[in-house]
Amino acid sequence: MTYIAKIGKFLLATVEEDLDDQQALDLQDKLSQRLESAEVRCVVLDISSLVIVDSFVGRVLSDISRTLALMGGETIVVGMQPPVAMTLVELGLKLPGIRTALTLEHAMEYLEFHADSRET
Amino acid sequence: MSKKDAKHLGDVVSQILEESKDELLATWFQELKTGEANAEGNLRQRELKNESERFMKLLDTTLNRTDLSTLDDNDPTWDEVREYLARLAVNEAGRGASLTETVAFVHGLKVPLLEALEEKASSVSELSRLFIEISRFFDRLELHVTRNFQIGLDEIIRRQQEELMEVSIPVIKLWGDILVLPLVGVLDSERAEAVMEKLLFQIVETQSRTAIMDITGIPVVDTQVAQYLVKTVTAVRLLGSDIIISGIRPRIAQAMVHLGLDLSHIKTEASLVDAFRAALNWSGQKIVESET
Numbered sequence: 081m082t083y084i085a086k087i088g089k090f091l092l093a094t095v096e097e098d099l100d101d102q103q104a105l106d107l108q109d110k111l112s113q114r115l116e117s118a119e120v121r122c123v124v125l126d127i128s129s130l131v132i133v134d135s136f137v138g139r140v141l142s143d144i145s146r147t148l149a150l151m152g153g154e155t156i157v158v159g160m161q162p163p164v165a166m167t168l169v170e171l172g173l174k175l176p177g178i179r180t181a182l183t184l185e186h187a188m189e190y191l192e193f194h195a196d197s198r199e200t
Numbered sequence: 201m202s203k204k205d206a207k208h209l210g211d212v213v214s215q216i217l218e219e220s221k222d223e224l225l226a227t228w229f230q231e232l233k234t235g236e237a238n239a240e241g242n243l244r245q246r247e248l249k250n251e252s253e254r255f256m257k258l259l260d261t262t263l264n265r266t267d268l269s270t271l272d273d274n275d276p277t278w279d280e281v282r283e284y285l286a287r288l289a290v291n292e293a294g295r296g297a298s299l300t301e302t303v304a305f306v307h308g309l310k311v312p313l314l315e316a317l318e319e320k321a322s323s324v325s326e327l328s329r330l331f332i333e334i335s336r337f338f339d340r341l342e343l344h345v346t347r348n349f350q351i352g353l354d355e356i357i358r359r360q361q362e363e364l365m366e367v368s369i370p371v372i373k374l375w376g377d378i379l380v381l382p383l384v385g386v387l388d389s390e391r392a393e394a395v396m397e398k399l400l401f402q403i404v405e406t407q408s409r410t411a412i413m414d415i416t417g418i419p420v421v422d423t424q425v426a427q428y429l430v431k432t433v434t435a436v437r438l439l440g441s442d443i444i445i446s447g448i449r450p451r452i453a454q455a456m457v458h459l460g461l462d463l464s465h466i467k468t469e470a471s472l473v474d475a476f477r478a479a480l481n482w483s484g485q486k487i488v489e490s491e492t
Binding site for chain 1: 409434438
């Protein structure tokens with residue numbers, strides 16, 4: 081299960097422990113729709129509860145970032161757990177172009193800086 | 201040989217154990233006596249005495265229930281004896297005793313037992329039969345001890361390997377949110393994997409934005425290890441942190457180029473000092489000399 085909330089200028093999507101294939105696809109769907117309707121440019125994807133990942137979910141993560149990029153949005157993946165990172169690397173999925181942050185706080189720092197530089 | 205003549209060896213032995221327990225213990229103990237007469241030696245002697253008394257008692261109780269010839273790896277009646285000897289062997293291995301010393305403990309009982317047996321046998325043929333059976337019995341016990349001594353040794357080696365692995369991956373917080381991992385020694389793929397795991401967990405735990413991997417102390421890098429370095433860099437980035445590799449020695453740099461690895465996206469610095477400076481730079485900090 082995932083939960084999506086709009087906070088200020090970005091969308092926060094929290095991924096729960098188990099993300100099966102269908103849920104991953106649903107997430108991709110929902111996020112791209114919300115990006116359009118909510119008029120935000122940035123999605124923060126918190127995957128800190130996600131401890132198991134397979135090649136499919138890994139690819140969907142990468143797809144989400146590319147889809148949103150096509151729509152002019154940016155994705156920041158937050159709180160990836162070491163086992164997940166190791167699995168993705170072993171699977172050869174490097175998630176090119178995806179932005180990552182250690183914590184939600186780091187992501188927000190980046191967003192603030194980024195938003196400022198956009199306005200000017 | 202009639203049924204009556206063929207005494208059960210177990211009965212004979214348990215009879216001996218009961219009748220001449222003290223003499224047996226004394227002779228056995230004499231056999232075991234090797235240590236010096238210092239405090240440590242005395243302690244050891246007392247320990248041996250306790251152990252031999254315990255073992256004899258255990259043997260006696262077991263023999264009251266079954267016969268010597270029933271000893272094999274599966275008979276549950278012998279479980280207690282087997283477990284006792286297994287524990288003894290593992291303890292001795294942990295204490296650093298030699299295999300000879302450990303087996304000698306069991307072996308020491310054999311001689312006095314055989315001597316005592318001589319008086320019990322009614323004929324030569326019976327004596328030889330008892331001899332063979334009791335030898336076989338002790339052989340099995342000694343084998344059992346040897347096997348467990350080896351298990352004890354293996355356990356020690358495994359534990360030491362683990363400890364070595366642990367101390368060989370020092371992840372240190374250098375400054376604010378900068379971690380440093382100074383690697384020393386030969387990096388094989390097992391250690392490289394452990395390095396990656398430890399680093400990733402430490403980054404998440406300390407929430408460090410920058411990690412520096414210093415490989416000045418690494419003499420050689422092969423394809424597999426180079427591959428692991430690349431994987432580690434990728435995994436660290438996935439976590440949302442960044443990594444600098446410092447101290448790549450000339451020969452390693454040449455090797456990496458020869459291996460044809462694409463390392464262009466990896467940040468590298470000449471030395472740990474340069475890497476530290478670069479890391480500070482990213483977070484908008486710098487080192488200045490004090491005014492005074």
